Amino acid sequence: MLFNSLEFFLLLIITLLLYWQSSSLYWRQNILLISSFIFYASWSTPYLILFLLLIVIAYFLGLKISQRNQQRWLSASVIFFLSILAIFKYTNFGLALIQNVVKSLGIDIPISPLVIQLPLGISFIVFEFIAYLVDVRRQTTSSEKSLRLFTLFIMLFPHLIAGPICRSNQLIPQLKIKIPFNFHQFTGGIVLLMAGLLLKVGIADGIAPFVDSVFSSSQEVERGSILLGTLGFGVQVFCDFWGYSTMAVGAAQLFGIDIPINFNLPYLATSLREFWRRWHITLSTWLRDYLYIPLGGSRQGNWQTARNLMITMGLCGLWHGAGINFIIWGLLHGFYLVLERGCIHLFKPIKKSFGGKAIGLIWVPFGWLITIGFVSVTWIFFRAKTIEDSFSMLGTLFNPTSAIDLKSAPTSFYILLLAFICLHIPLSKLIDLMQTDKISINWRIVAAGWLLVLSIVMSAGESVQFIYFEF
Incomplete structure (x- = not known):
């Protein structure tokens, strides 16, 4: 669903009508969340499930880091998310490098590239995960206690696919208040x-x-x-x-x-x-x-x-x-x-x-x-x-x-x-x-x-x- 498509503007208009008609902060949050799920599912439902799983992992890691304030948990978290990014984005690049190095030694090993589709937004979302966890470790932001709000912070559809990269202390506080309509x-x-x-x-x-x-x-x-x-x-x-x-x-x-x-x-x-x-x-x-x-x-x-x-x-x-x-x-x-x-x-x-x-x-x-x-x-x-x-x-x-x-x-x-x-x-x-x-x-x-x-x-x-x- 491209930003310059009729489907996007239709989703945006429907979401706006439901959002501003709702008098409940809880339902406003849910409306944004549901629209964000629809927006990403229009690209790929399996990868939406993958993203939700990664969000749950990042959420619990944030809680763990804030409770223990341990550097090793942060290091493990960063390695984990960078590994996820590397698997989807750099596997074939790594295989090609290995093949070229081996070939330079006189050994020809045919390595066929794997069929891996890059999940849309994975690079941006991984960076948001890392920024959030590092900020929690530095105590410049608090770990979010609500999984639903944390999911909305990551999945908010205007910035979901290609940024801007948002910090948790920029976005989450805005999601927690009922913002009055400003024409x-x-x-x-x-x-x-x-x-x-x-x-x-x-x-x-x-x-x-x-x-x-x-x-x-x-x-x-x-x-x-x-x-x-x-x-x-x-x-x-x-x-x-x-x-x-x-x-x-x-x-x-x-x-x-x-x-x-x-x-x-x-x-x-x-x-x-x-x-x-x-x-x-x-x-x-x-x-x-x-x-x-x-x-x-x-x-x-x-x-x-x-x-x-x-x-x-x-x-x-x-x-x-x-x-x-x-x-x-x-x-x-x-x-x-x-x-x-x-x-x-x-x-x-x-x-x-x-x-x-x-x-x-x-x-x-x-x-x-x-x-x-x-x-x-x-x-x-x-x-x-x-x-x-x-x-x-x-x-x-x-x-x-x-x-x-x-x-x-x-x-x-x-x-x-x-x-x-x-x-x-x-x-x-x-x-x-x-x-x-x-x-x-x-x-x-x-x-x-x-x-x-x-x-x-x-x-x-x-x-x-x-x-x-x-x-």
Whole structure:
């Protein structure tokens, strides 16, 4: 059940009617829970049963950790949930690695890949389990005593499949109170839904066909197409996931529930560090709080900090997908962050000598250009099917003897790129305003209507699965 499908909007409308008609907090919780079960069961009933089993295990582990406050219970819990993730997501990747290592020793053992369907949302839900259990161990949150409420915290359908990754102390307290109806918040939620829909069906899905054509024949495509396809994918993946996250925030807001935003104009970042503070914010903060800082963060010297950045970003790449491409993508980001951190320390004395404003005038455009150039080029590893395809595309892209022909893309592709450039900052500002009462209800309704019209006019006409559903 895609967010951009009629089935989802039908489920959302029915749930809203039942939810706001109910005067009982208990039944409001149950209505959300039942709708969340229906939402996930529309994908796979067996995996819904698996998720419910994992939720029960996480619930009792949380109680155990809070009672005993023992590190070994937490360690066992983290190992258990990461093992579950590894079985579904990395089994075939591991088998392929073993086969390649054995083959390099001169032994050819045929290993057929196993037929394993990745449960939708497993990566996000495992991270929420780990965050919850670690927070209970740190005593920054209390273990939830109600299994029903804990299940609702994990299964709440707006954020169930692809986040945003919610912390228990953000979401559970909201689920425990009977939230009064707020028309400003409700109409704001509608605007967010329409804004996310426009980003998804109006821009991301329209750019997708050309991007797919470039990366499906990556070793035969000329330089100009690779350049356009790479830039196009950067826009596609951003609008696709930003659209999903915005719709998730908007859907939750319709029920009076606030969940964290996930993007804040990342393509305006003037450094990679700033980019990761703006891109997939809930994942970035999760990696910081539950991996980078526990490894030692930046407190143990430059070499240890570099190690921690490389480990964190390498695992970030692996989290996104079971493949060498994703690991290289993550490690490249880690290496750039290490290099960038060293440059910042190196130029501190220069900045003091010449004044921060003078250096800033030079650095801002240069830093933006370098950052976006790096992010765009490394998207090749993220999107290409194989490592051979990635290096083939890079070789063609940076071949100075090859001409760049920018006429290979259809006119619609250029129109959508221009639409993205013109719309993404105003849309971001509009999304921010929907978290406040600064815009009247009438203007919210008008904005929602125009966004819906734009979504219909710009729609590619075919529902495409959200990219992050693959992860």
